[in-house]
Structure formats: structure tokens, C-alpha cells
Amino acid sequence: MKLLIIxxxxxxxxxxxxxxxxxxxxxxQAFSHNDALDKIGVYEYDCILLDLMLPDGSGLDILREIKxxxxxxxxxxxxxxxxxxxxxxxxxxxxDDYLAxxxxxxELSMRIFALMRRKNFSNDNxxxxxxxxxxxxxxxxxxxxxxxxxxxxxxxxxxxxxxxRNRVVAKSAxxxxxxxxxxxxxxxxxxxxxxxxxxxxxxxxxxxAEHIKTLxxxxxKWEE
Amino acid sequence: xxxxxxxxxxxxxxxxxxxxVILLICTPLFYVLTKHYYAEEMVDVVESMQSGExxxxxxxxxxxxxxxxxxxxxxxxxxxxxxxxxxRFVSKxxxxxxxxxxxxxxxxxxxxxxxxxxxxxxxxxxxxxxxALTELMCRNRNTFKSQKEFTQNASHExxxxxxxIQSKLxxxxxxxxxxxxxxxxxxxxxxxxxxxxxxxxLLLLAKMDNNQYHTDxxxxxxxxxxxxIATCENLYHRHNISCDMADHCLIRANCALTExxxxxxxxxxxxxxxxxxxxxxxxxxxQFEIANTALGKALNxxxxxxxxxxxxxxxxxxxxxxxxxxxxxxYHNWAIEYHYSDNLHHxxxxxxxxxxx
Numbered sequence: 001m002k003l004l005i006i007x008x009x010x011x012x013x014x015x016x017x018x019x020x021x022x023x024x025x026x027x028x029q030a031f032s033h034n035d036a037l038d039k040i041g042v043y044e045y046d047c048i049l050l051d052l053m054l055p056d057g058s059g060l061d062i063l064r065e066i067k068x069x070x071x072x073x074x075x076x077x078x079x080x081x082x083x084x085x086x087x088x089x090x091x092x093x094x095x096d097d098y099l100a101x102x103x104x105x106x107e108l109s110m111r112i113f114a115l116m117r118r119k120n121f122s123n124d125n126x127x128x129x130x131x132x133x134x135x136x137x138x139x140x141x142x143x144x145x146x147x148x149x150x151x152x153x154x155x156x157x158x159x160x161x162x163x164x165r166n167r168v169v170a171k172s173a174x175x176x177x178x179x180x181x182x183x184x185x186x187x188x189x190x191x192x193x194x195x196x197x198x199x200x201x202x203x204x205x206x207x208x209a210e211h212i213k214t215l216x217x218x219x220x221k222w223e224e
Numbered sequence: 225x226x227x228x229x230x231x232x233x234x235x236x237x238x239x240x241x242x243x244x245v246i247l248l249i250c251t252p253l254f255y256v257l258t259k260h261y262y263a264e265e266m267v268d269v270v271e272s273m274q275s276g277e278x279x280x281x282x283x284x285x286x287x288x289x290x291x292x293x294x295x296x297x298x299x300x301x302x303x304x305x306x307x308x309x310x311x312r313f314v315s316k317x318x319x320x321x322x323x324x325x326x327x328x329x330x331x332x333x334x335x336x337x338x339x340x341x342x343x344x345x346x347x348x349x350x351x352x353x354x355x356a357l358t359e360l361m362c363r364n365r366n367t368f369k370s371q372k373e374f375t376q377n378a379s380h381e382x383x384x385x386x387x388x389i390q391s392k393l394x395x396x397x398x399x400x401x402x403x404x405x406x407x408x409x410x411x412x413x414x415x416x417x418x419x420x421x422x423x424x425x426l427l428l429l430a431k432m433d434n435n436q437y438h439t440d441x442x443x444x445x446x447x448x449x450x451x452x453i454a455t456c457e458n459l460y461h462r463h464n465i466s467c468d469m470a471d472h473c474l475i476r477a478n479c480a481l482t483e484x485x486x487x488x489x490x491x492x493x494x495x496x497x498x499x500x501x502x503x504x505x506x507x508x509x510x511q512f513e514i515a516n517t518a519l520g521k522a523l524n525x526x527x528x529x530x531x532x533x534x535x536x537x538x539x540x541x542x543x544x545x546x547x548x549x550x551x552x553x554x555y556h557n558w559a560i561e562y563h564y565s566d567n568l569h570h571x572x573x574x575x576x577x578x579x580x581x
Contacts, residue, residue: 009384009387009388011388011391011392012384012387012388012391015388015391015392015394015395016391018395019391019394019395019398080380080381080383080384080387100383100424101383101384101386101387102383102386102387102389102390102391102416102420103387103390104390104391104394105391105394105395106394151458152458153458153459167398168397168398170393170394170397170410170413171410172410172413172414172417173394173413176417178459179455179459180455181421181484181487182452182455182456182459182487182491188460189414191459191460191461194461195459215406216403216406216407218406218407218409218410219397219406219410
């Protein structure tokens with residue numbers, strides 16, 4: 001999958017590219033408005049991460065350009081302007097998702113995954129991994145012909161870990177993914193442990209091997 | 225506008241004018257008086273002296289005395305009337321621009337972007353006063369505005385470095401770290417999150433100060449509350465929240481801000497409820513009330529909604545949640561109250577549904 005990161009802050013762009021780089025992701029970077037327009041004109045991307053505030057122009061112009069050429073790329077706006085108005089304007093102009101800075105890289109990865117899933121709707125909606133089959137439409141998880149009875153929270157947690165597989169995901173990143181602002185305000189990430197524990201128990205009860213690794217109570221990792 | 229005159233000058237001229245006018249009006253009176261009292265007898269005396277006759281007996285001396293005294297009295301009356309008129313009516317007339325200025329200054333609100341237009345006047349002092357006030361207010365407004373913009377820009381600019389820090393920490397966690405290092409990284413991660421949230425909240429307050437939110441969404445308050453309660457129950461397994469509300473409480477407001485307000489009030493209640501306590505939510509289209517079990521005493525209401533006030537015994541988290549609630553209420557012209565009864569903390573928001581939009 002080809003990905004274009006349009007972001008003028010080089011360090012941030014590097015981090016994103018670094019984190020997302022895996023066998024099936026190909027990341028390219030553009031650091032300015034013109035640079036981005038050049039790249040869009042030449043190549044085709046599956047997904048574009050777009051910063052709204054660029055030194056030589058507005059990200060919204062790039063977005064309009066993409067839409068004008070009717071490119072199939074999915075667009076996620078990544079912006080420091082988290083004003084409600086900007087978000088609405090961005091989505092109106094045709095962006096598929098909006099992520100306010102600062103964000104965690106696992107969250108970004110998850111958003112890209114969700115977007116790609118929606119874009120490739122006609123394709124296979126089942127995800128096969130490590131003996132698990134996840135029906136993304138029906139939100140059901142099968143393991144060796146057993147259906148797992150997961151709560152909504154556990155299902156989301158499983159997807160989040162699987163999408164960030166082989167990477168350590170901080171406990172607070174999980175908390176924020178699951179509950180949005182609330183976990184943050186509660187300053188209490190302990191609930192993550194309880195849900196991980198339940199998920200693990202259900203997976204092993206269904207005969208699924210141990211894939212979730214706990215790293216000293218601060219992070220979790222799905223190991224293939 | 226004609227020539228400028230000073231206030232003293234102007235009142236003096238008015239006074240002189242009044243005196244002259246009243247004196248002119250009183251002239252017939254003086255005439256009658258003079259004639260009636262001693263002019264006739266004086267004529268008699270003069271005539272008899274001319275013809276060499278004896279001066280006829282008369283009470284001339286007495287009449288002159290009485291006449292002079294009456295004249296004196298009359299002049300005093302004229303002057304007093306003139307002073308009263310100038311003091312009372314002319315002053316009022318002269319000071320009108322001053323009262324106008326005073327009224328406008330009293331109503332002046334730094335938050336509203338308006339500098340009042342003062343009535344123009346030909347009085348030197350008031351013109352000076354008005355221009356000085358206008359300049360003062362302009363300067364104040366500009367300072368205030370740039371201060372507000374500064375807060376907003378500063379919060380804004382901080383988002384990007386915060387994003388860089390967070391992303392680097394995410395990467396750092398991927399390294400093969402031991403327990404100690406991982407714990408340190410995670411502590412930094414959590415601190416980074418808190419800083420980011422604080423910054424977001426400051427930005428939110430600054431934006432409300434700058435009136436950057438529209439308030440004409442139809443907001444389904446009960447829907448928002450249900451979502452929040454569901455999150456609480458799914459994630460935190462808190463089942464001690466009871467809720468009494470109408471099905472669709474629609475209000476006119478800003479949706480995002482209303483959500484933030486409800487979220488903040490609920491989190492505030494959650495944080496401050498003891499394990500076996502309960503939370504009661506009551507909502508109609510007129511008001512939203514949330515109550516939670518207290519630890520035996522009322523909160524100090526004086527600084528309850530202030531930013532970063534840690535003096536009271538409430539567990540405030542980042543110290544900004546309730547001030548955001550207050551700011552959202554102010555933004556929509558809603559009233560918020562706190563009271564304590566039956567060992568419960570009550571927060572009540574009264575929606576102002578009759579407002580013209």
C-alpha cells in the first residue's frame with residue numbers, strides 16, 4: 001500500500017514513516033505544499049496523511065486538488081488546528097478522517113487501517129492472522145471454529161493490538177483509543193489491564209495460542 | 225463644530241446672560257417701584273423749590289429708605305433666580321455630554337469588541353476627556369486582544385513539538401528496553417499526554433474567549449449523556465450511575481462544547497465519588513443536574529470554578545475541568561450553580577432556551 005505523508009515538521013514525518021514502515025506499507029514524504037502537489041500529480045497513493053498548516057500553502061487546497069482530480073486516495077487530516085470548525089471544514093472538503101495533534105502512532109496506524117478497510121469494501125472482509133479469523137463487517141472473531149464472545153471493548157482492543165502487531169503499544173495509548181477523552185481526564189489507565197486480562201482468558205479458552213505479551217504493565221504487544 | 229470653550233467660561237456666559245434677561249424682564253417692576261415710592265415726591269420737592277415755595281411736608285425720607293430696600297431686595301431676588309437657573313438647568317444642559325460619556329464608560333465591556341462613540345461637544349474639558357477615554361479604551365482593547373491571541377497562538381504552536389515528543393516516545397518503546405527504562409518511558413508518555421491535554425484545554429478556553437464557536441446546533445443532550453454513561457459502564461464498570469431524563473432533550477447550543485461540558489461534569493463526579501457512592505443525573509430541556517455522593521461536607525464555592533485553584537479539597541485532576549464547564553456556560557449564557565444537600569454535591573446547569581439566536 002502506498003502512503004504519502006504531507007507534513008512540514010520533518011521529525012514528526014520521520015517518526016510516522018518509521019513506525020508505519022512494514023512489509024505492506026510504502027511511505028513517501030512531502031514537506032511542503034508544492035512538493036505535495038508534484039507528488040500527487042505523478043503518483044497514485046492509497047492513503048494521504050495531510051497536515052493543514054504548511055509553510056507555503058494550506059492543506060485544504062491540496063485536499064481540493066485531490067478531489068478535483070477525483071483521485072481514489074483516502075485522506076486523513078492530521079492537524080494542530082483542532083478547532084471544531086476546521087474539522088468540519090476538512091471533512092466537508094472530502095477528507096475521510098481527522099486526527100488532532102498530538103496523537104499516538106498506534107492510533108494513527110489504526111485510523112489508516114480503518115480507512116483502508118472502508119475504501120476496499122468489496123474485498124475480503126475477513127482478516128486472517130495467527131489462527132484467528134476476524135469478520136470485520138459482522139465484528140465477530142473465530143478461533144479454530146469457535147466463535148469468541150467478546151464485548152465491544154474487547155473486540156476493539158483486539159483489533160487495535162492486531163493492527164499494531166509486533167509493536168509495543170503504550171497502556172495510555174490503548175486507554176485513549178478506547179475511551180477518547182474520558183480516560184485522559186480520569187488519569188486512570190488501570191481499566192486497560194482488566195480488559196486485557198478478560199481478552200486473554202477468552203482467547204486461550206477458545207484454543208488460541210498466547211500472542212499478547214505484557215511488558216511490565218506499561219505496554220502490550222501482539223506477537224505473531 | 226465651532227470654537228472650543230472651557231466649562232467655566234461657558235457657565236459664566238450663561239450666568240451673565242440669565243441675569244441680563246431676568247433684569248430686562250424686571251425693568252417694568254423697577255420703574256413702577258421707583259415711580260410709586262419716591263419719584264413723585266421728589267418731583268414735588270423740585271417743583272416747589274423752583275417756584276420758591278416752602279417744601280411741602282412729606283415722608284420722603286421714609287419712602288426713600290423703603291424704596292431702596294425694596295430695590296435691593298428685588299436685585300437680590302433677580303440674582304438668586306439667575307444663579308438657581310444657571311445652576312439647575314444650565315448646568316444640566318452643559319453637563320449632558322459628561323453624563324453621556326459616563327453612561328457609556330460604565331457599560332463598556334472589554335470582551336465585546338466595541339469602543340463607544342461619545343457625543344461630540346464644544347466644551348474643551350469634555351472633548352479632552354472623551355478623546356483620552358477613547359484612546360485608553362482602544363489601547364486596552366488592543367492589549368487584551370493581542371493577549372488573547374497570544375494564548376491561542378502559543379497553545380497552537382505547542383501542539384507540534386508535543387506531537388513530535390509523543391511520536392518519538394512511541395518509537396522509543398519499540399526498542400528492546402528493560403523494565404526500568406520502559407517504566408521511565410511510560411511515565412514520560414503519560415506526562416506528555418497530560419501536557420497535551422492541558423494545552424488543548426487552554427486552546428479551548430482561548431477560543432471561547434475569542435468567540436470562535438457558533439451556537440446554533442440542535443444538541444441532543446440526552447443522547448450525549450447516554451453515550452457517556454455507556455463509556456463509563458463498559459470501560460470502568462461503574463454501575464452506580466442512575467439517570468432520570470426525558471427522551472430527547474434538544475437544546476440550541478454548540479454541540480462540541482456541550483459534549484465537553486457534560487463530559488467534564490461527569491468525570492468530575494466520577495473522580496470525587498467514593499467507591500460505594502452514587503451519581504445521579506437529571507436532565508430536561510431546561511436544566512442538567514448531576515449529583516454525586518460527598519464525603520460529608522460542602523465544597524468551598526468561592527474558587528470552585530477558578531483555573532488551577534488547588535485550595536479546595538476537591539480532586540480536580542488537571543485543575544481546569546470545572547473552569548471549562550463555567551466557560552462553556554458563560555459562552556451560552558447558561559447559569560451554573562453548586563449546592564450541597566443530603567451529603568450530595570449538586571451541580572446544576574440551567575439552559576437558557578428562550579434566547580434569541
